[in-house]
Amino acid sequence: MTRVIMHGCNGKMGQTIKNLIAADEEITIVAGVDAFDEGKNEFPVFADITACDVEADVIIDFSVAKAVDNLLAYCVEKQVPCVLCTTGLSEEQLQKVEDASKKVAILKSANMSLGINLLMKVLKEVTGVLAPAGFDVEIVEKHHNLKVDAPSGTALALGDSVNEALDNEYEYIFDRSQRREKRPKKEIGYAAVRGGTIVGEHDVIFAGADEVITFSHTAYSKAVFGKGAIQAAKFLKGKAAGLYNMSDVINA
Numbered sequence: 001m002t003r004v005i006m007h008g009c010n011g012k013m014g015q016t017i018k019n020l021i022a023a024d025e026e027i028t029i030v031a032g033v034d035a036f037d038e039g040k041n042e043f044p045v046f047a048d049i050t051a052c053d054v055e056a057d058v059i060i061d062f063s064v065a066k067a068v069d070n071l072l073a074y075c076v077e078k079q080v081p082c083v084l085c086t087t088g089l090s091e092e093q094l095q096k097v098e099d100a101s102k103k104v105a106i107l108k109s110a111n112m113s114l115g116i117n118l119l120m121k122v123l124k125e126v127t128g129v130l131a132p133a134g135f136d137v138e139i140v141e142k143h144h145n146l147k148v149d150a151p152s153g154t155a156l157a158l159g160d161s162v163n164e165a166l167d168n169e170y171e172y173i174f175d176r177s178q179r180r181e182k183r184p185k186k187e188i189g190y191a192a193v194r195g196g197t198i199v200g201e202h203d204v205i206f207a208g209a210d211e212v213i214t215f216s217h218t219a220y221s222k223a224v225f226g227k228g229a230i231q232a233a234k235f236l237k238g239k240a241a242g243l244y245n246m247s248d249v250i251n252a
Contacts (some may be wrong), residue, residue: 003030004060005058007032010032013062014032016222016226020230031056060083065088069093073100075104084097113225114224114249119158119217121247122215136207138207139202144196150192159188162188163188172188232246235248
């Protein structure tokens with residue numbers, strides 16, 4: 001049995017994961033952390049991770065960036081591995097993640113969906129064929145109207161997968177409104193759509209002469225991210241210090 005502390009337990013993802021875990025006999029939530037609690041959980045909830053005194057095998061984090069510093073310090077002190085799902089971290093915080101991973105197991109991914117992570121793996125393979133053949137790469141992502149960052153972390157991660165196959169020689173372009181020139185070959189263009197309740201859609205478009213190949217992923221509910229986080233938590237239990245990602249889970 002994998003014992004989990006749910007960091008950000010009363011958020012939408014926290015509650016989604018709680019419901020998924022309730023139907024899974026291999027994993028259980030032993031404590032939660034959330035600044036706001038209405039007593040709706042069956043496990044003890046602490047306002048801050050530093051106050052949590054419940055032993056666990058792993059932490060699943062879907063919180064906010066400002067809570068991550070204390071979380072990382074706690075993980076190192078208590079030697080509890082962490083599935084870190086919070087996005088929008090600063091460069092300084094990303095360095096802290098790197099530093100913490102030298103002392104405890106940290107799994108960080110821009111997107112916890114198994115489908116997205118499999119797509120990133122596939123993109124590395126196909127880019128090596130299509131880009132040298134003259135195909136341009138464009139990424140279009142769509143999310144709900146409450147999402148504050150653009151492009152999404154997932155879209156950037158997809159672009160990184162493409163760029164890694166191209167020796168990181170391509171430039172990311174987020175706005176062409178001020179340019180009056182034809183499209184350079186070595187760029188990856190991004191477009192972001194925000195509206196309604198779209199959970200998440202990502203299209204990676206390879207546009208060549210007289211043909212277009214599009215790789216698409218659509219999330220119909222937040223459950224796909226929760227399922228991936230749970231699978232990652234099971235994987236991370238007992239792992240040695242290091243920085244892991246969802247590719248490690250897929251290939252395990």
